[in-house]
Amino acid sequence: xxxxxxxxxxxxxxxxxxxxxxxxxxxxxxxxxxxxxxxxxxxxxxxxxxxxxxxxxxxxxxxxxxxxxxxxxxxxxxxxxxxxxxxxxxxxxxxxxxxxxxxxxxxxxxxxxxxxxxxxxxxxxxxxxxxxxxxxxxxxxxxxxxxxxxxxxxxxxx
Numbered sequence: 001x002x003x004x005x006x007x008x009x010x011x012x013x014x015x016x017x018x019x020x021x022x023x024x025x026x027x028x029x030x031x032x033x034x035x036x037x038x039x040x041x042x043x044x045x046x047x048x049x050x051x052x053x054x055x056x057x058x059x060x061x062x063x064x065x066x067x068x069x070x071x072x073x074x075x076x077x078x079x080x081x082x083x084x085x086x087x088x089x090x091x092x093x094x095x096x097x098x099x100x101x102x103x104x105x106x107x108x109x110x111x112x113x114x115x116x117x118x119x120x121x122x123x124x125x126x127x128x129x130x131x132x133x134x135x136x137x138x139x140x141x142x143x144x145x146x147x148x149x150x151x152x153x154x155x156x157x158x
Contacts, residue, residue, distance in 0.1 A: 002057070003033040003156050006094030008087075008110070009043025010103030017101035020125050021046035022053075024098065024147040029056025031157060036061060036093045038086070039070050039077055043100045048073035061090050088112055096120045096154035098144075102127035114140040124150040 005028055009021060025047035028035050035051045037044040039060020048058040052073040060074040065081035080086045087109045091097050097113040099106055099122070107128050113121045122142045132138050144150035151157065 003031070003095050004036055004093055005033045005154070005156070006036045006090050006097045006109075006113070007043070007047045007100065008038070008090065008097060008106050008113075009047070009100035010106050011038075011040045011042040011044065012103070013042040013046075013101050017043055017125060018046045020147055021100045022050035024100065024124065024150060025050025025052075025056065025058070026054050027147050027151055029054035031151070033156075034059060036090055038062070038090060038105075039074055041069075041071065043106075045071035045073065047100070059093075061086050061093070084108065091116060094119060096122065096156055098122045098124055098150050098154070099127060100124045110141065114138075120154045120156075122150045122153045 021043040029051040034057040036059045039062045048071045051058045058075045060077045062079050063083045063086045066079050067077045070077040091113040096119050099110050122144050124144045142153040144153050
């Protein structure tokens with residue numbers, strides 16, 4: 001079975017996040033990984049486009065009861081009817097979780113991934129900066145500046 005990597009990020013993103021996600025998708029496809037994402041625009045569409053540019057497999061886990069609004073580069077679109085609860089499906093389906101950018105939905109995916117435990121969680125680029133009451137970053141999230149570094153931090157290809 002192929003390595004599965006969940007890639008999370010906002011539907012509304014800037015060019016920097018879009019470029020990071022596209023390159024991440026491309027690199028994942030080159031390594032033979034299946035990409036799992038939320039299936040809509042922004043970071044999700046960019047990672048799908050990057051993966052498909054190298055004939056990669058991209059699964060979109062959609063919040064709605066149909067495939068309306070699905071990103072055009074998905075290989076498979078799964079309509080869940082779960083709304084934002086689909087975030088749990090996404091993060092529980094990956095052998096690693098990589099988060100690009102930040103939004104409220106992305107924050108929930110980041111939290112679910114850390115709570116899940118047992119898989120690497122990597123934050124690529126800028127996004128949420130969580131600190132505990134003493135101002136320290138809590139354990140569980142690895143930080144990467146580039147898509148290549150994000151893949152390295154997953155440890156999936158060691």
